Amino acid sequence: MKNSFYVGVVAIAVGLIGLAAVFVVNSAGTGSLVFRPAAESVGGEIFLYGTDGGRAVSRRGSIGMMGGSGLGCADCHGRDGRGGRASMMMMGSFEAPDIRWSTLTSADMEHADGEAPHPPFDRDSFARAIRDGVDPGGDELKSPMPRWGVNDAQVDALIEYLKGL
Ligand code: HEC
Incomplete structure (x- = not known):
């Protein structure tokens, strides 16, 4: 009995702290109601x-x-970049690959759809993949992976971020 009372108190405290954090971020940030x-x-x-x-x-x-x-x-590869099953209103659900830099540049990678693995990525093949939708093995990246109009600085910034995941 006593234990469950404490669990309840802790749960409420954690909830309140979480709520406070959301308000702080929102008032400091974009001004939007969305977290x-x-x-x-x-x-x-x-x-x-x-x-x-x-x-x-x-x-x-x-x-x-x-x-x-x-x-x-x-939205597709996950906030942690590890990929997995994603779903989207218009696309249904699909498998998105792990795109952390350590994964992209390590061993030969399996395609999300089980096709033959391709060689590891480097900077240039990564840029080609996200701009033109071609992987290091020369295969086309399938829908719903978009083609991105990123410039060189944006490619480098993305790589820098993926290295931190
Ligand atoms: C709407 C969903 C979606 C979004 C948004 C998206 N991707 Fe993808 N991406 C995919 C899917 C699905 C694949 C797998 C395609 C395949 O295997 O043919 C993929 C494949 C890739 C690959 C190739 C990985 C491999 O193993 O060959 C890279 C690199 C990649 N995405 C990077 C990105 C980056 C960087 C962004 C943001 C700028 C991004 N993606 C945004 C869905 C998405």
Whole structure:
């Protein structure tokens, strides 16, 4: 009995602290009602929100019609970059690969859809993959991976961010 009382008190305290944190971030941040912590770097902003300095990075692909911004790598590859099963209203559910830099540059990678593995990525093949949708093995990256209109500085910023994941 006593134990469950303490558990309850702790749960409420944790909840209140969480709520306070949301208010603090919101009043310091974007002014939007949506909980959206500020990205700490250019790479992080592209990764999380698909924007750079608040402006959408251009992209083509199956979901090109879905508004200008608000779609980041994290929406499909996960906030931790580890990939997994993602689902999206218009795309149904699909498998997205692990894109942490350590994974991309290590051993030959399996395709999310089970196709033959391809050689590890380096900077240039990474840029080619996200701009033109071609992996280091020369295979096309399939839908719903978009093609991103990123410049060299944005590619480097993304790599820097993926290294930290
Ligand atoms: C709408 C979902 C979606 C978004 C957004 C998205 N991706 Fe992908 N991405 C995928 C899927 C699905 C694949 C797997 C395609 C395949 O295997 O043919 C993929 C593949 C990749 C690959 C190739 C990995 C490999 O093993 O060959 C890289 C690199 C990649 N994405 C990076 C990014 C980056 C960087 C961003 C953000 C700028 C991003 N993706 C945004 C869905 C997405």
